[in-house]
Amino acid sequence: MEAGKGSLDLEKEVLNEGLCTSCGACVGICPYIKVVKDRVALIEPCGLDEGQCYDFCPRTATDIAALDRMVFGKERSDSSLGSYISIEMAQARDSEIRSRAQYGGVVSALMAYAIDSGNIGAAVLTRPFDGGFMPTSVVAQGGSQVLGCARSNYIASPTLAGLNRAMKEGENALGVVGIPCQVLALRKMQASKYETGAKRVKLIIGLFCTWALSYRGFYEFLKAKVEPSLSRRLDIPPPPANILVVDTEAGTIELPLDQIRGFIKPTCAICFDMTAEFADVSVGMVEGVEDWNTLITRTEEGKRMVQRAKEEGIIETRPLEEARLSHLKEASLQKKKRAIEEIVRRTKDERNLLYLRLSDREREKFT
Numbered sequence: 001m002e003a004g005k006g007s008l009d010l011e012k013e014v015l016n017e018g019l020c021t022s023c024g025a026c027v028g029i030c031p032y033i034k035v036v037k038d039r040v041a042l043i044e045p046c047g048l049d050e051g052q053c054y055d056f057c058p059r060t061a062t063d064i065a066a067l068d069r070m071v072f073g074k075e076r077s078d079s080s081l082g083s084y085i086s087i088e089m090a091q092a093r094d095s096e097i098r099s100r101a102q103y104g105g106v107v108s109a110l111m112a113y114a115i116d117s118g119n120i121g122a123a124v125l126t127r128p129f130d131g132g133f134m135p136t137s138v139v140a141q142g143g144s145q146v147l148g149c150a151r152s153n154y155i156a157s158p159t160l161a162g163l164n165r166a167m168k169e170g171e172n173a174l175g176v177v178g179i180p181c182q183v184l185a186l187r188k189m190q191a192s193k194y195e196t197g198a199k200r201v202k203l204i205i206g207l208f209c210t211w212a213l214s215y216r217g218f219y220e221f222l223k224a225k226v227e228p229s230l231s232r233r234l235d236i237p238p239p240p241a242n243i244l245v246v247d248t249e250a251g252t253i254e255l256p257l258d259q260i261r262g263f264i265k266p267t268c269a270i271c272f273d274m275t276a277e278f279a280d281v282s283v284g285m286v287e288g289v290e291d292w293n294t295l296i297t298r299t300e301e302g303k304r305m306v307q308r309a310k311e312e313g314i315i316e317t318r319p320l321e322e323a324r325l326s327h328l329k330e331a332s333l334q335k336k337k338r339a340i341e342e343i344v345r346r347t348k349d350e351r352n353l354l355y356l357r358l359s360d361r362e363r364e365k366f367t
């Protein structure tokens with residue numbers, strides 16, 4: 001979106017400034033950028049003044065209104081949640097999926113259905129929390145592989161490096177599950193003048209996200225509390241719980257969130273998006289209702305997929321109570337306000353929002 005910049009600019013403006021989200025969009029497109037655990041680094045200057053890495057990165061100049069027009073054909077009418085067609089509660093009808101999923105299993109059920117019904121050929125997902133802790137990307141070719149990726153891994157994952165690999169392998173129609181910064185990078189790939197095959201991604205399921213953890217530090221911290229190979233699931237119940245719950249074979253342990261806040265990736269403090277605003281559908285928890293999801297249907301493609309999945313008994317939906325919707329909007333709005341405050345604190349300039357390009361009309365809503 002900003003012409004004439006390349007890997008050295010990426011290093012200076014993003015990597016060296018601690019702004020990298022570890023999304024993986026710049027990984028695997030050239031030999032010069034590598035990822036070690038969740039740390040992305042330029043190992044050698046590539047010599048080009050302009051590059052895909054800079055263009056795709058979610059922390060380089062990002063024109064929100066232009067992306068809205070590309071994805072939704074219009075600018076947003078809702079400043080807190082972005083464009084959407086409907087917001088409801090949903091859950092997978094298959095109890096096996098629900099029992100293996102993080103909450104209601106809507107993400108796994110929809111993506112498995114998209115593959116098994118032939119709408120897409122494969123999906124790029126993230127390996128779940130499995131005691132090895134460091135997530136990696138997985139290219140799932142069928143519903144059972146999708147289910148093998150169920151559950152949340154709260155460590156930042158370079159998932160889009162897996163997409164870059166899958167695109168080279170030439171699959172025609174792909175699905176991707178990603179957190180908001182990954183979805184943003186993927187839409188920037190699709191908007192870019194560089195042709196990588198990202199336009200072959202036909203279904204993007206976004207996850208709600210407030211923050212993700214750095215692998216380093218968190219792994220050592222957790223290892224001191226629990227034997228990694230015994231861990232089965234991580235969960236962060238909604239406020240006011242203020243705990244991280246670790247389910248292990250030997251029982252459940254609860255860790256105060258205050259002990260892990262130091263491992264949150266610094267870039268999350270400047271993240272503007274809680275609900276994956278550029279996804280086809282976005283999925284999160286329903287606070288206080290454990291095996292249901294909040295489902296935001298955003299695009300016509302997303303609507304068609306959700307409709308078919310309902311008709312075929314893959315998922316069921318219910319209206320989301322007005323009070324829950326207001327709460328979701330408020331939480332999302334607060335994340336945006338906090339992000340802008342933090343950016344301005346860093347730049348010391350109300351007009352310099354680092355990567356965010358907002359219209360004056362939108363900007364006014366977050367002061």
Ligand SMILES: Cc1cc2nc3c(=O)[nH]c(=O)nc-3n(C[C@H](O)[C@H](O)[C@H](O)COP(=O)(O)OP(=O)(O)OC[C@H]3O[C@@H](n4cnc5c(N)ncnc54)[C@H](O)[C@@H]3O)c2cc1C
Nearest residue numbers: 101102103104105106107108125126151153209210284285
């Ligand atoms: C880092 C992180 C932070 C989150 N924060 C919130 C939040 O603040 N509020 C909220 O409501 N929900 C949050 N979620 C989303 C929530 O945990 C569930 O993923 C979502 O509600 C879908 O539930 P499900 O039962 O349908 O998921 P499942 O059917 O179990 O599917 C989970 C999917 O998540 C993918 N995944 C797991 N870990 C990662 C990762 N690190 N990066 C990318 N994809 C991953 C898997 O590939 C899988 O496809 C967060 C998720 C993550 C990964």
Ligand code: SF4
Nearest residue numbers: 020021023024026057
């Ligand atoms: S594209 Fe993603 S992984 Fe690469 S520098 Fe930007 S945020 Fe980090």
Ligand code: SF4
Nearest residue numbers: 181209210212268271
């Ligand atoms: S808060 Fe934003 S930057 Fe941080 S992991 Fe979530 S989506 Fe990415």
